[in-house]
Amino acid sequence: MFKKSLIAGAIVTATFAFASSAFAIGGASGPKVTYPVKGKLGAVIMNPYKIAPLTAVIRNGGYVVTDVSVRIVPKENGQEIAYKVSDKQVRTHGGIPVFGLYPDYVNSVEVSYTRTNHGKSERVEKEVYKIYAQPFSLEQPGSAVGPLFKATVKKLDPEFKDRLILINNLAADPAANASRVVWNNPMGGALEWNYGAQNAIIDTTGEIRWYMDPDAIYDATNIYKAGIMMGFRQNEDGALSWGYGQRYAKYDLMGREIFNRRLPDGYNDFSHAMDAMQNGNFLLRVASSDVLRGDGKHVRTVRDVIIEVSPTGEVVDEWRLFDILDPYRDDVLKVLDQGAVCLNIDASQAGKTLSAEDLAKMDESDRFGDIVGSGPGRNWAHINSVDYDPTDDSIIISSRHQSAVIKIGRDKKVKWIMGSPQGWKGDFAKKVLTPVDKNGKKIKCENSKCEGTFDWTWTQHTGWRIDSKSDKNVFYLSVFDNGDARGMEQPAIPSMKYSRAVVYKIDQKKMTVQQVWEYGKERGHEWYSPVTSLTEYHKDKDSIFVYSATAGATYNLQSGAFESAPNPFIEEFKWGAKEPSLEIQLHNVSGYQAMPIDVNKAFNTK
Structure with missing residues (x-):
């Protein structure tokens, strides 16, 4: 190096x-x-x-x-x-x-x-x-080609020429020296994910203008300094916050450490989401280090706990989702494509699903860990984003394996569920939002499918509140709808799958939801991202920024096996526009998230 x-x-x-x-x-x-x-x-x-x-x-x-x-x-x-x-x-x-x-x-x-x-x-x-x-000098796994990725600018309107875009990607393979560890005391967890950092900022010509050399803060051989770097956000003070493995951190754009801490001992396995709250605290998506199940078994849980931490690291509150939601709702679990269960991409399982008998056997077994299954200690929820609504002191979570975006209050009670009503029982069923058209007329839905242009989200990511357009009653929600198991089924042909960037308008008093914008369905399978990705509103340009982060991979239609790395798409749209003002395609890289970075916010903070 x-x-x-x-x-x-x-x-x-x-x-x-x-x-x-x-x-x-x-x-x-x-x-x-x-x-x-x-x-x-x-x-x-x-x-x-x-x-x-x-x-x-x-x-x-x-x-x-x-x-x-x-x-x-x-x-x-x-x-x-x-x-x-x-x-x-x-x-x-x-x-x-x-x-x-x-x-x-x-x-x-x-x-x-x-x-x-x-x-x-x-x-x-x-x-x-x-x-x-100096020349680009980041050490990469042996299978990596070139300096992180190449970018092709396909469209650029003048208004967006000043954009700088943070790319948070995943290395193609774990580093050769990565630790091979699975938590087993007690059983379960998700520590085996240990891919190197691929974080860079590009300009709108595709040039890399910043990248992270993580050697000073990352060690693939140390379980407390390794793990996938995820959940990047630019805070109001211009600094970046994110987490990795058993840590969460905040640094400014120059690389100056603000903090870099281990997770509190009662929690483990950070991934996906770290959200800076308006009150100065942070929401982290973690898991519990030790849960005593109803059957007397001790387990580490998987991707199903949210904690709120203060700027000095105290745990202010927690949302134990296995206690708040129904961890045994398995309707979505039975129809997931087992070849693309988020990070666990296994081409040999492409197109396969789990039967009710498969899930029942798993529930009765001692198989715990980052595997699809119901109940605490398995990947029943797969929470991949969390956001905060200051108007009613609530959090909004995206649960991939429930295909639902859910709002939960400080009292740990569900306020609403944005997702198919299938499988929600009792009081949960009453919290499912009712789809309506632009005139407020109820849309007919049956068996997880709705008439007209409305659709729920499926195995979605980034269920985020659009703060500047929302108030106490009206809630605008941006989501990346990945689209696996759409309509609670697998399509007859894999190439029929598609993803969408979507914006919904929720009336929280009437408990209704209206789909107000979408993009991606018309792009078909070339734009389909089975996992990861992002949709986010940006106030400075009144725009929607989208990263279809695992799109563009080629694969064998017979075997379902991937034959190339993804070639992700970045787009940005003026509010309500049907076509993007900005489009950049990256090549031969597995994407996670991307977002505009405001350099003046970073350096001109008073």
Whole structure:
């Protein structure tokens, strides 16, 4: 692996004549300073926090530096990155943070600032630093090809040219040195998932402008420092939060650690979702380290617990979903494609389903762990997203293996269920929303299928509240409808499957749901993502951002076996538009999620 240097030693120059030596040398009576100083400020430190190689800090050189702006001059036909830097951020990083350098390239970085020393201030309107950033050097498994992925820009409307997009993907295979561990004390759990990190930010020309080198924080051989990095979100302060394995973390875009903690001891196996709440706390999708079942067996549960943690790491509350929902509702479990049970993709099982007898035998057995089955200790729920509604202090969860998005209050009572009514019993059946058309007229539904254009979501991901369009009564919900087991069945031909990005409008008083927008059905099987993916509203452009993250794989229609890695699609739509304003396709990569990143939010926080 290419070794990093603290100082940008290859090329760091300024575009004006500087009359002093490149090295500040102290005399016998004073300290000796031997770092290279090029420009009116201090040295340039590359990759200052060891995990973001395409970042740098232009040190303050002993001055008080204020009123900073940065511009990364684009390559020919490239995308400009420009942002203001708050005085707080300059103080935090000891100088000017530089983000978005091109790898293996001499970057021109334009900075403007005011420098003050001993009460005297000087305004520098434009100073150019030439900064060389190292070639892409992330270690990948042996089967990986090239630097993470390649991107093809297929459509780009002018309004979206400034987008920077965080890509959170999964390595094609576990690293060769990954730990091979399955929790067995007590039985069950999901620790075996241990794929390397593939996290990068691309611009709208497809160039990688940031990536994570996780060596400083990730160790595939250590169960407490390994696991799939998932659940990335940009917080209101501009920093990124996410989790991996037995940890959850928050870092800024420069790679500076805000926190990186082990899960509290009573919980394990983070994956999929970490949500920053409006009250400053975080919601984490985890599992319980020890549950005593009704039959007296102790198990680790699987993907079925939500905890709320404070900024300092205390567990404020928990939602034990095996106590709140019905963990034995198996209607969806019996029709899932066993070749694509989210992370557990097994081409040899493509198209196969579990019979009632199969599930009954499993329920009676001591087989626990990350396997499809009902009851605590098995993957009966597979919660893959969590969101918060501050208007009534509730959480919204997406349960893949129940094909339902569900709202649950602080009192642990279900408020509504957005999903097929089939199999919901007792009080749960009363909480299933009623589909209506745009005029509020009830839509006829039978056997998990509805008339007209309305459809439920199936094995969905990212059931998120659209905050800026919702209020206490009206709830707008964005979802990625993966589409496996659509209509509670497998289609006659695998190529009949399709996915959708969907927006619903829920009247929480009337307990009705209206489908107001969808995309993907018309794209057919080429856009089908059996697992992962994302649909999310963005207020800055009044848009819907979509990542069909495991689409575009080719496979043998006879055997069902995959013959290539996925080729995912990124799209962004103006609100209500039928066609995207932005479309980028990635190649030969297994995607998880992607989302726009606001660089000004990251560096101009007051």
